[in-house]
């Protein structure tokens with residue numbers, strides 16, 4: 001079992017998260033950045049548990065408005081590249097698009113520019129991405145098509161569409177691009193029948209489980225601050241949906257995550 005997307009936000013009990021994740025049977029996790037605070041958390045986690053906690057660094061959609069133009073974008077990408085290399089990052093992330101909060105056309109364009117620049121950087125470095133997409137399926141697919149590394153795509157390790165709640169059509173557009181599907185605690189929620197219907201249609205070698213800690217605690221822990229150990233509850237539900245024995249499913253999710261994020 002592997003938590004393919006979580007955030008060691010400031011103030012969380014990082015050592016406790018890691019100890020309880022190991023005790024719950026996890027063999028690794030991807031600590032995602034995206035903001036200065038989340039990047040710092042990813043660094044902290046990787047330092048506490050080298051080899052177990054892998055780190056991702058990036059600039060999420062909230063950073064898009066601060067980019068002052070092409071020269072500033074280039075400087076930010078150069079700084080991110082230095083971080084990714086110096087800290088032996090496992091992935092770029094989280095990055096992506098979010099059109100769910102009333103963004104106007106100009107704000108959406110700024111998000112796309114930042115996302116595309118980081119996809120190109122990931123392709124250059126041969127790194128997978130952890131990707132956020134909300135209300136922006138069409139643009140997400142278009143930018144992935146244009147910018148992902150063909151080699152990583154062919155190997156099925158271009159990255160993860162994190163917190164996947166999409167339709168069968170969105171999944172069918174992403175799978176040929178080498179993307180995996182990060183299933184979060186949402187798959188356990190009472191109102192998630194539509195998502196549960198899509199899960200058995202996903203290619204099995206592309207299914208990942210994630211917590212998105214400290215958010216989205218799965219049933220039966222819903223409402224509590226989420227932590228990586230809770231991935232077990234989500235994984236059990238996904239195993240049921242796939243009709244797989246628990247042990248086999250857990251090994252599958254871990255192998256998939258390692259292929260994508262721990263390949264080097």
Ligand SMILES: [Zn+2]
Nearest residue numbers: 005032094212
């Ligand atoms: Zn996240």
